[in-house]
Amino acid sequence: MLELDLGCGVRAGFTTRAGGGSSAPWESLNLGLNVSDDASRVRGNRARAAAWLGAPVAFATQVHGTAVARLDAPPRDAAGDLVDSVGEADAIVATARGTGIGVLVADCVPVLLADAEAGVVGVAHAGRRGLAHGVVPAVLEAMRTAGARVERVRAAVGPSACGRCYEVPATMRDEVALARPTTWSTTSWGTPALDLPAGVTADLLGAGVADVVRVDACTLEDERFFSHRRAARAGTTTGRFAGLVALSNG
Template sequence: MFWWRRDIRPGVTAAFTQLAAGNLAFHVGSDDDGVRSHRSALAAAVDAERVHYMEQVHGSTVVWAEEGGDAPVADALLSRGLPVAVMVADCVPILLAGQFADGSTAVGAVHAGRVGLAGGVVRAAIEALRGRGVSDIEAWIGPSICGHCYEVPASLRDEVAALVPGTASTTSWGTPALDLPAGVMAQLVDLGVPGHTEAAACTMEEARLFSHRRAPGEGRFAGIVWSRG
């Protein structure tokens, strides 16, 4: 089921699924019953009545799960401890945890693809948490395509690098590339948020993870974070 799962704080768990957990996205393929079954199995695995998902659109909109209804259009989903998830297959999944002034837990799931990262989704999510009085925020970066595999035209690399310093890269075969995880980490550092990469891996290179570039339309894995309190 899980690529990586860890108690990141007392009473708070973060995890990333892998290919064996099945496709978790309705917008990929046509087996909706299969997606429902996979989502039910994931909810059971994290001992939750339900997992909150979002309709990701490569933007920078942030929504609180308690206020957004079912599958809100957003690329950052926050909550007061409810299980929230982000689905990816090359984009960078980021899981967040922090603390409200009353001591309760805040968690978040962020979808940082090339467009969303350049559009400020990471900053938007952190600012939304801080706007609710959340402090002691940390981030866990999950598997995504790495800077040695994400080939792009030179003009696109330069355009993104101008907006997100640290993203310019070169593939292992010598062509222009983008390093989105490095860009995420650079933004977290700028925001004063500790970033953890122990769950990171390259989706293009790791066959146990979904990758849109390696196998288009095959599926999406999820990053999920929740409070057990």
């Protein structure tokens, strides 16, 4: 776990591959349910993440959009069990103590947000489509609606594919950079690329978030994290790590 300080009474961090019960190619703390890993092992891994966070963790079914789910309590089914997904969304906002929220990634950018004073936390999944379409302003607007003040929000931009590694076709670079100019990048070997964490950081600062911490780790280069692209290049699949945040109990 990489722990982040997002304010008093807020627990936040990014998981790594370590500390879980899944075997290769999901070894070991895979938190994604839709990557062909054994579901009971994934739920066990999610329980370990929840134990670290000090709260049950709700995840959404991420679809590279801009919808935001709002939670005022941990989402449970009729039997009282935590649901696997709160539905299709690429961001979640929570306003209650003990309601953990998480975002699943393996190269896309995980964003954690908190206004500790208002008691509002948020997560966002920013891949190239979600970023270009405005998932970052969308989650900030949902936090504002829930009582947060953007200038008080602390944000963490997590491990993700960096702008020196994330190669894309030139037309795709042009499309995304039209919406988010700071994403325009070139790989270390000289081909078109996108710098998604730079785009997320620019969106946060542009919206008025003053306190932005960037975790300087590239998922393609740093094997502590799951990377969809690294796995695909090796002809295999992989798991998902998570950004997690909760308002602590007590």
